[in-house]
Amino acid sequence: MRKAKFFLAVAAVMVTAGFLLAFGGSAQAKMVPKVDNFILFPDQSGSMYMTHGKLGVVKMVAAKDLMMKMNERIPELGYQGALDLFAPWQVVAEPAVYDRASFGAALEKIPSDQGIFNRLTPMGPGVSSLDSVLSGLRGKTAVIVVSDGGANKGADPVAAAQAIHRRYPDVCFHVISFAEDAKARSILKKISEIGGCGVYAEGTDLLADDQALNQFVKDVFYAEQMEPQPEVIVLRGIHFDFDKSDIKPEWQPVLDEGAEILKKHPQIRIIIEGHTDSIGTEAYNQKLSERRAKAVYDYFVAKGVEATRMKAVGYGELKPKADNATKEGRAINRRVEIKVVQ
Known part of the structure; x- marks a missing residue:
């Protein structure tokens, strides 16, 4: 003691x-990290550059806005953070000790507008590409998938995520969903359930409710321990x-x-x-x-x-x-x- x-x-x-x-x-609450690393993993397929029916804006614009708000709430607790896009795969920020300002600058690089024509949704291959980042990390890793759940090309994304978890059992898949149909939503929920440690949230809910966003960040990134003063x-x-x-x-x-x-x-x-x-x-x-x-x-x-x-x-x-x-x-x-x- x-x-x-x-x-x-x-x-x-x-x-x-x-x-x-x-x-x-x-006693006073102290933040302690739940993870050693995290990978923010937005979907940049064609469907993410279509207008969201409920929000009335392009899905990626809404997703980018949400990720910027989330970045403002992530505490700097020494974990490594990376930013990678999928469908197609693109490295935006290599794993580095998380710094809010630097990570915010990386988020700004995500295109808010891209062409839709002939941009299919190879979600399964995109998830499989995580292997190239995860192979260089040690410890618990949170993969935060930001997607509308569209998957119309390549391997089954749920099976791809399961294969990643088998190879890296310390990985948890968390999902922020911009899905607009039951099938896409089901795919994303199944991914979040792999390993029994993931968190699923609707992007529309997190944008509308700061308390819900705060809770999502807490559930993924940190716990609170009561320390005697x-x-x-x-x-x-x-x-x-x-x-x-x-x-x-x-x-x-x-x-x-x-x-x-x-x-x-x-x-x-x-x-x-x-x-x-x-x-x-x-x-x-x-x-x-x-x-x-x-x-x-x-x-x-x-x-x-x-x-x-x-x-x-x-x-x-x-x-x-x-x-x-x-x-x-x-x-x-x-x-x-x-x-x-x-």
Whole structure:
């Protein structure tokens, strides 16, 4: 278990309001990568350059817009990212440590307009081409297929994806679908189900719902782990009457609680700092501040706190917390502060 760190929070308080508190550590979410690599794999076949019936824009234009939005949400967690197109196969960005700005520049290179005539959809051969990238990667890889599911030439795309998974069992196929018919949608869903680790999403849904897009990115790229935060120990000081260094009964509960906290946390070391107001000579106030610090030191020792964990020092009138020109300010300055150094 990671050794807890301890931080000091000291506040100047009036004589009637001093106290000592201890707070337990809280937990904070940390992003951890689910994958070692990812390949964003858009379909650039002829059908992707046709207008989407529901969206009213060219499918690739919508897909490119969605991929740019997705890029804005992918956290930079050290995995490698690549961008390859299929049908026909085209390398846009070789595998490299993912950097949002560089990957965004690569996405801009995807053509928003291409001819449709005689551009069939060899989806199966396109999936098979992944072998040329996957052979150079190690670890878990997410392949994110962005397609309308059209497949009218070459091998069965589902069989091609299954063959890739058999060869590279650490590959997960995730799918963003722009399919407009049941057959195409079925092909894409079957691809996403290979290996039981893929995520399927409709491109229209991700474009319309930021929360859905955020969830897709999280499902593919990262998980959240709750990390305990360091425990925080807050030790408040105490105050003294004018020209006095004795501990008044009203402050004993504060110091008793402090002693208990210190005994429960034997790794803590503290500095006990004595202070005065500005009335009197500087030399006298220096000695008075040392007596005040020593009084708290002796109190803790009597309560069972090891002397070797503590150091008592005096600062005289050199470090006021408040204005010495007022009665209230001087009362605040007649104090001992307890500072945690470990």
